[in-house]
Amino acid sequence: MKNTRFAITDDLLATRGQRFLNFSIDLVFLYIIILSIGTSIILIADAASKFAVSTWVETMSKGEIVLYSIFIMLLYYSLTEIYFSRTIAQLITKTVVVNKDGVKPDIKTLVIRTLCRFIPFEPFSFLGAIPRGWHDTFSDTYVVKKKKLSKSRGFFNNPEEFRKTE
Template sequence: MENEKFVITDNLQATQFQRFLNWFVDLIFIYILILSLGTTIILIALAVDNFELSNWVKNMSKSEIGVYSLIIAFLYYWLTEMYFSRTIAKLITHTIVVNSDGSKPAKKTFFIRSCCRFIPFEVFSFLGSVPRGWHDVFSKTYVVKKRELLNVRKNQNKLITDVM
């Protein structure tokens, strides 16, 4: 029993509905961040009489808005998952990002995971029977139900101590 290694099973993984809800809620938060940060920049620029910066933000081209939005989205995913192993949506759905052994992934893993989110059509990749997206597969991570993971880990530790 003590040589057995913990692995994430399908029943611990987040459901398709949870994954969809995570994507949708995070998208709303990212949109709010994009608008809030743009407005904040304009207000700060106006407060310090920097009308060039204010005008530039107000008149950004579609490609500039796209790059700005991608940077905000990348930072949102990378920073929230790196520090908390979850985004705001994952907090709401009680899910968390882990390695295959249930441990917290490394910073580099979260970086890879965040980069992979921008692969074209990646958003549809988690719609399989086991909802695991390309950003999960390439970073070797799993999105799991936090409570179930903690219960299984607690029960496993109890079994190990009972045997000893």
């Protein structure tokens, strides 16, 4: 009996190296975004003679900086994965976030995925045999190689087309 639903297989999963690159590149982009927004607020506030705002940004406590950074991270991961099913790093490494059927996850799933990134020691969850982090496991999502996914889904949906080319 033919399987009627496409399913993600281990050969489609992004490699540990790709996952590490995704983490590293996204971290760099997050730092750039966090610093750019902070600097922009200061420049705009100074230009508008709102020195209290620029002084507040320049003298933020460590707790305020952490909250501000978490807010930016929530926006970055949620918005990029909700709208594009991938972050900037995943675009560079040619990977994409999908559910177990190989399609774009719904918004609720992607928000859960984003929130799970804040679990302490979550980056170390990739050290297992299969490179899936807790934010993947708890949200039941997968980061896969985009081209391999497309080819595999194409074969699954139209196996007779692939037989013709052989």
